Amino acid sequence: MTEFNFDTVFDETMQTHNLDTVVILGHLNPDGDAAGSVMSLAHYIHVNYPQYRVFPYLAKTLERGPKKMVVEDKIFVPFEMPDISGKQYCVIVCDNATLERMIGLEYYQNAAASIVVDHHASNEGYGDVNWTKVSEACAENVYHMLSSELLLNAAQKEAYPNAADYIYLGILHDTGGLARANQGIFQAVADLMAMGVDHGRIMKTLHSDTLDILYKRADILHGAVRAMDGRVAYVIMGQKEIAEKDITYEDIHCISTILRDCDDIELGFTMYEEEENGWRCSFRSDGKWINVNELLKPFGGGGHISAAGLKYQTDNVEELKKQILDRVAEMKKKQ
Structure with a gap:
């Protein structure tokens, strides 16, 4: 599948439908990859598209490890369903193959427009725009579809955890701490670390056992x-x-x-x-x-x-x- 330019698709979607609100969703009982993909996009849009209101939603069932990072977030608290009653909005769904497994399905069903970013071979092909590229982590796909310049801007404008930190979280969790990483993933990891990501700090999200x-x-x-x-x-x-x-x-x-x-x-x-x-x-x-x-x-x-x-x-x-x-x-x- 050809590469996907998120900024072009996102900007066209918002302007075509005259929208100013974005809801970002993942799958039920979100893991590190779902959290990383959803939250990285939320921060990326928050910094680079300040004209839009952004509501990421992960639910309280987020896994214990990635939750360590999310509870430190200075911008978003994605554990409660956002109140956007009466609003027209775009929904972005990450790391979710089927409608049955989507968290906050009602937001998707009532959206004026939808964009899907996934990495599962079993993706149903739902959504107005669906970019599914089979890979080790959805966050890897998120990294490749974003502008490097705008991602760096998002990383530099916000403290930990920022957009780059969240992408790193997703990659780390869905590759078993890089155990299943390939050359492309290691290149992405190196680029993210050059943006200021602290590998050791995010590694701690993999270790949450008592x-x-x-x-x-x-x-x-x-x-x-x-x-x-x-x-x-x-x-x-x-x-x-x-x-x-x-x-x-x-x-x-x-x-x-x-x-x-x-x-x-x-x-x-x-x-x-x-x-x-x-x-x-x-x-x-x-x-x-x-x-x-x-x-x-x-x-x-x-x-x-x-x-x-x-x-x-x-x-x-x-x-x-x-x-x-x-x-x-x-x-x-x-x-």
């Missing part, structure tokens, strides 16, 4: 089950166990990654019953042993080749697990 959290995580991992000659490992937690052990989705979300990163595991996944018969599942692989985006397509899920999710309604999670493992076996036979 001893109690580690105890709980160890208990969850103790319930992991192996499959397919030990190459796959998974954890299933129903509502009864969740209530007894006080397990939140944030507690279990990282488990699929921890399993995948084990030297003897190729695919890690979790199944979490967030409501009665409503299962939220997270899948992680290296993208080579199995493409988890393709794995989950028949079930209505998706994401990236190495990280994908699924929300599924069923009263028989064991059957769902069996169907997924059967599909893994089928895909492996065709490789």
Whole structure:
């Protein structure tokens, strides 16, 4: 896909529709990449387009690590839904593949114009303008679509955390602390650091565990089950166990990654019953042993080749697990 000039598209959209307000959204239970993408654009517009009012919205369910940065923000407090009643506005959606997973969906539905910036292969193609480029992080796409001169201006005009800091946050979190970085990402990281980003300070957002959290995580991992000659490992937690052990989705979300990163595991996944018969599942692989985006397509899920999710309604999670493992076996036979 060709590169995307955000400033041209944004300026034309605002002027064509005669708008003066922008709402910026991410996905449900936002992570570092969603927060970094949303907040970097909010600060970029705030500094370089002061004629527009900007409202980023992340919700209170923002992950603990990136929240460390956002609570230090001097300009925005994006945890409450903005009151823009009676206003015509443009909505910008970042790091969100499907309408089902969007935070603040009603803002998108009532917007006069919409711009979508994403990096998921499973993006539905929604929005008036949709720029989806498959990459390691949506924040990486944000970096490449912005004017370097205007981004530097935004970084220099505001204290930490500014637009450059937030882009760095998004890249850092969606690449596992740069573990999955490529040459282009390292170039972006170097450019951002030249703008004043403090790598060590933002690295601290990756480390937000407490001893109690580690105890709980160890208990969850103790319930992991192996499959397919030990190459796959998974954890299933129903509502009864969740209530007894006080397990939140944030507690279990990282488990699929921890399993995948084990030297003897190729695919890690979790199944979490967030409501009665409503299962939220997270899948992680290296993208080579199995493409988890393709794995989950028949079930209505998706994401990236190495990280994908699924929300599924069923009263028989064991059957769902069996169907997924059967599909893994089928895909492996065709490789």
